[in-house]
Each structure stands twice: as structure tokens, then as C-alpha cells.
Amino acid sequence: MQELIQKIEHEGEHVGGGIVKVDSFLNHQVDPALTERMAKEMSERFRAAGVGRITRVLTAEVSGIPVALEVAGQFGALLIYARKSQSRIMTGTYYVAEAISRTRGTSSDLMIDRRFLGSQDEVLIVDDFLATGATLGALAKLVAESGARLCGIGCVIEKPAEGGRDVLGSVGAPVITLAKILFEDGGLRVVP
């Protein structure tokens, strides 16, 4: 997606260690119009890959929520965002899977209320980054535990060097990303 590639080239900050900050448009400040265009592009590519009816779009809090909400809107589905920490009002029973965040240096449990996902559901997983695949793999485990069918995984930005696509190979669903960041000779190159 050319508009996104240019955005990353102009506003992405390589802060070292393979981490690129895209706070100005993706995960702190968010452009609603760009988010909608990214969701449309992702949805069209899911449909081209054979995805039909979707009942739930699943993401993890926090930064996947805007684009996942818009993808859910495109499919007439409900959004579910897996919670990362226990709050006093989490009184139900939950599907739980562990995910390790490299950018935060922490491990956390992802939780989904069992009332909201079951064997009748057709699910897309949507997030901002495909890096190591740890968060997406944990979300895929939650979907498998619920008995729902995982129909596809979509992310805004992929960092192929971190091998997440291989980790997700076993889930048997199409993996779609809108831009890839390559690290070459200390610089960045962004490609479709």
C-alpha cells in the first residue's frame, strides 16, 4: 500500500534494535481516514484470498484496536480485543494464552471472555505489527481453544527479519500485511 509505505518512510523512526516507531500515525496518534483506507485494503485482500463471512475480528489491546475496528466494520462483524491484565470487573470465565512482548520487555496473559467466541464463529485476527508472531500466535491459540474457525491474519506492518510469518505458518490461514520493513546496511527499506 503505497500511501502507507510513504508514511513509514517519512515518519517512521528507527530507534535501534530493529524497532521502528510509528507513533505519529499508528500507535499513539492515529489518523482515522488513513485507518479506514488501510482496513479497506486489508479487507479487499482477504476477500481476494477467499475469505467470505466473518463474525468476529480479534485483536489484542492496545494498538491493534483502531484498524481491527475498521476491518470488523467492513465485514459487518463484531470486534473483540483480548485484555492483557486482570481488572476488578473481569468476573466471567476466560480463554487465556501467554504472549511475550519484545517492545515492552514483559510477558502477559491475553484473555477473552468465553461468552463472546465459540465454535459457530468465523474469525479474522488483525493487529498493527507482525514481528516475532508471539502476540498473533497467542491470539490464534485462543481462537483454536474456542473451536472457532480462523479465516485469516492481517497486520499493517511486517518485519520479515523477525520470522513471525514462519511461526504462523502452521495455523493454515492466509497472512496479509500492507507494508514490510527491511533493515539493510543500518538503514530502512519499506516495500509492499
Added chain:
Amino acid sequence: MQELIQKIEHEGEHVGGGIVKVDSFLNHQVDPALTERMAKEMSERFRAAGVGRITRVLTAEVSGIPVALEVAGQFGALLIYARKSQSRIMTGTYYVAEAISRTRGTSSDLMIDRRFLGSQDEVLIVDDFLATGATLGALAKLVAESGARLCGIGCVIEKPAEGGRDVLGSVGAPVITLAKILFEDGGLRVVP
């Protein structure tokens, strides 16, 4: 907003201590179409209260993000969600204010990158709940520190018994909520 009132009446769970769970449509599972209708209603009421140009809609992660994103879309503004915890990629300089969460039983710092908010900005604060006003008050402090103009505060659900509206009285901007939950004789009553 009648549709929202009915949703709270049918799906809201009073789990005790004045806490009502609305996980099925507001802060865990989210209906994109309802979210858009709530954002349109909120935006119309802001306009009726004299709100014109808006450049930024501000919320706190996590559960305010969907409705705040849609309100930002209505005004052609950018969304900013204040971060609650420090991540390894937060390398800039930030506005910081403390907020105490009653539902999580924790105190946290809300942070906004200084690059994204300044004296030229016209700001709405949007969140899911107006309860004690602690989070909203902290967001209003961040806006004041940046020199931006606070044009309004909008929340989906208000719990008047917790007095948040009084706390926010001093900020001098219209406060709009779409439904109020009253606790009466151990039961709930939901009103516009």
C-alpha cells in the same frame, strides 16, 4: 440515546459496588456500527453546544479508543490515545498526569508525546465512562499543560452518583454523555 439505553438495560451486568459490566458491546467486545452511531450522536450534540473546528480527539488507552476514533473521524481530526505504561519505544518527551483507576485498583501515569499536542490545537476528550472523573481530569490536565484549547468532554455512559461532573465543572467546557446509570433500591435505572 435510546438504543444505548436499551443495550445497557439488556446486557449491562451490575457486579456490585456500583460497577456495571458492559463487556458485550463497549469495552471488550465492540459493535462497530453501534460505535459509529454513538459517535455521530455525540458529535451532533457537541456541534449543538457550539463546538466547531477540532484538530485532536484525546482518550486514554484502552476502552475509550473505538468511540474516540469514530468521533475524530466525524470532525476530520486525529485521535491521540494517552499511554498508561512506559514501553521501550517511548523515547520522546511527554506530558504526564496521574490518574487513579477504581475498577483496576491502581494508579497510573497518562502520557502524551509533546510533538502531537500544542497551543494551536482544538481538542475534544472522549472516553467510555464518566464516573469519578479521575481519568478525564488527568486528560484535561494534559491538554492544559500543552496550551491547547479544550472544547468539550464526551462519554458514552455516566454514573452521576460518583460525582465526576462536579470534578470536571472547573474545566469550562461542555460535558456530554449519552446515557446515565442510576442506582436505586439495589437495581439499575438507565436514563438519557
